[in-house]
Amino acid sequence: xxxxxxxxxxxxxxxxxxxxxxxxxxxxxxxxxxxxxxxxxxxxxxxxxxxxxxxxxxxxxxxxxxxxxxxxxxxxxxxxxxxxxxxxxxxxxxxxxxxxxxxxxxxxxxxxxxxxxxxxxxxxxxxxxxxxxxxxxxxxxxxxxxxxxxxxxxxxxxxxxxxxxxxxxxxxxxxxxxxxxxxxxxxxxxxxxxxxx
Amino acid sequence: xxxxxxxxxxxxxxxxxxxxxxxxxxxxxxxxxxxxxxxxxxxxxxxxxxxxxxxxxxxxxxxxxxxxxxxxxxxxxxxxxxxxxxxxxxxxxxxxxxxxxxxxxxxxxxxxxxxxxxxxxxxxxxxxxxxxxxxxxxxxxxxxxxxxxxxxxxxxxxxxxxxxxxxxxxxxxxxxxxxxxxxxxxxxxxxxxxxxxxxxxxxxxxxxxxxxxxxxxxxxxxxxxxxxxxxxxxxxxxxxxxxxxxxxxxxxxxxxxxxxxxxxxxxxxxxxxxxxxxxxxxxxxxxxxxxxxxxxxxxxxxxxxxxxxxxx
Numbered sequence: 001x002x003x004x005x006x007x008x009x010x011x012x013x014x015x016x017x018x019x020x021x022x023x024x025x026x027x028x029x030x031x032x033x034x035x036x037x038x039x040x041x042x043x044x045x046x047x048x049x050x051x052x053x054x055x056x057x058x059x060x061x062x063x064x065x066x067x068x069x070x071x072x073x074x075x076x077x078x079x080x081x082x083x084x085x086x087x088x089x090x091x092x093x094x095x096x097x098x099x100x101x102x103x104x105x106x107x108x109x110x111x112x113x114x115x116x117x118x119x120x121x122x123x124x125x126x127x128x129x130x131x132x133x134x135x136x137x138x139x140x141x142x143x144x145x146x147x148x149x150x151x152x153x154x155x156x157x158x159x160x161x162x163x164x165x166x167x168x169x170x171x172x173x174x175x176x177x178x179x180x181x182x183x184x185x186x187x188x189x190x191x192x193x194x195x196x197x
Numbered sequence: 198x199x200x201x202x203x204x205x206x207x208x209x210x211x212x213x214x215x216x217x218x219x220x221x222x223x224x225x226x227x228x229x230x231x232x233x234x235x236x237x238x239x240x241x242x243x244x245x246x247x248x249x250x251x252x253x254x255x256x257x258x259x260x261x262x263x264x265x266x267x268x269x270x271x272x273x274x275x276x277x278x279x280x281x282x283x284x285x286x287x288x289x290x291x292x293x294x295x296x297x298x299x300x301x302x303x304x305x306x307x308x309x310x311x312x313x314x315x316x317x318x319x320x321x322x323x324x325x326x327x328x329x330x331x332x333x334x335x336x337x338x339x340x341x342x343x344x345x346x347x348x349x350x351x352x353x354x355x356x357x358x359x360x361x362x363x364x365x366x367x368x369x370x371x372x373x374x375x376x377x378x379x380x381x382x383x384x385x386x387x388x389x390x391x392x393x394x395x396x397x398x399x400x401x402x403x404x405x406x407x408x409x410x411x412x413x414x415x416x417x418x419x420x421x422x423x424x425x426x427x428x429x430x431x432x433x434x435x436x437x438x439x440x441x442x443x444x445x446x447x448x449x450x451x452x453x454x455x456x457x458x459x460x461x462x463x464x465x466x467x468x469x470x471x472x473x474x475x476x477x478x479x480x481x482x483x484x485x486x487x488x489x490x491x492x493x494x495x496x497x498x499x500x501x502x503x504x505x506x507x508x509x
Contacts, residue, residue, distance in 0.1 A: 169331040
């Protein structure tokens with residue numbers, strides 16, 4: 001049980017996919033304009049990560065080593081299709097906002113990375129908690145980045161205006177703002193880490 | 198007696214110039230342009246210069262306290278960043294704008310890279326481009342010279358871009374600064390006085406400014422008009438921020454090449470990008486983007502123009 005909790009918490013801070021492993025930057029840069037987009041992307045990616053990690057760990061002994069990557073991609077694509085279709089059916093607004101980045105979860109390097117680095121060597125229960133922790137870490141990172149960008153770039157948070165008379169800083173709503181925020185946060189977390197040691 | 202014998206590596210020649218001495222001389226050399234800006238645009242210009250300078254210095258102080266670095270606010274570099282940022286703003290902006298720009302300049306343009314000597318871009322220009330991208334409506338409203346109220350007028354380059362430059366502004370007016378523009382860029386006469394101080398003192402060399410201005414003049418002469426070789430090159434030198442940029446911002450010690458050969462390449466590159474933006478780009482003025490882009494290219498220029506070490 002203790003190891004399972006460790007697998008779960010590792011992805012959130014110690015091996016956070018965005019700020020420590022620096023994986024999956026493409027969707028992070030693209031969809032982090034508003035918090036709603038960030039949460040939607042995070043949940044979709046977590047669902048795919050969870051499903052693919054479990055299935056990969058279950059059939060890891062059946063897959064021949066040489067064609068394992070195509071097999072992983074097929075499994076991941078299945079879950080991405082489920083996520084995309086559900087999003088289209090139940091939340092068309094979010095689907096329109098995220099656009100191409102939902103299908104692109106197939107090639108998200110966090111998902112493939114966990115399948116290749118963790119799920120193919122570990123039991124189903126450990127892979128489940130690893131996927132859940134990584135997904136949650138990715139979601140939290142997205143929420144943090146998109147909250148900063150939405151607040152500074154439009155003066156709002158989840159669509160609600162927080163401070164009256166605040167002149168939004170347009171640059172944070174633009175792609176350059178995404179690179180800026182991610183770079184500064186990465187630097188800040190590294191600074192904290194160096195300080196500790 | 199024994200303590201007087203210090204064994205150290207070369208160079209052994211000692212000069213009085215130090216970082217803070219150079220920096221304070223640069224501050225001194227920017228003062229004429231500031232006075233001209235205040236005369237042309239009124240007291241608003243002075244408040245903006247003061248706000249940007251105070252914000253830049255205090256941001257550097259607070260950041261160095263938090264990160265427990267050595268406090269270097271007395272070396273004058275933050276003062277220059279603040280002054281140059283203010284010189285790149287129209288005089289009608291609200292006072293929080295230079296403050297926001299100065300904070301961004303110091304933190305993102307300089308401190309996160311490790312302070313003075315480590316920054317890859319000119320901090321003042323980083324702040325200006327940030328303000329330009331964030332609050333364009335303030336950054337493109339230029340108060341009319343000598344009117345001292347809220348009347349705005351377009352800059353000569355903006356008029357040229359929109360094809361509305363009907364009445365010709367005399368070169369003499371452009372030279373003295375009787376035109377719409379940023380606080381520190383309009384009065385060419387005052388800028389040249391400051392530049393002369395720096396050149397005579399030897400704190401900047403001619404390589405970057407002269408090649409920059411010459412390239413801009415040559416290319417605008419060739420391509421500036423519908424017919425080749427009919428461009429109004431003098432107009433392009435005297436309008437916009439070219440003189441301010443060439444002498445005070447493209448000559449930043451940290452973010453420009455070290456060798457004379459590299460500096461010539463840097464100046465020519467700046468001129469090329471400026472002309473491309475002015476004549477064919479979306480913005481009326483391209484000096485700040487040109488200098489920033491060449492700042493980014495500086496490590497490559499330095500690598501390929503390195504002096505051969507004697508004997509290798």
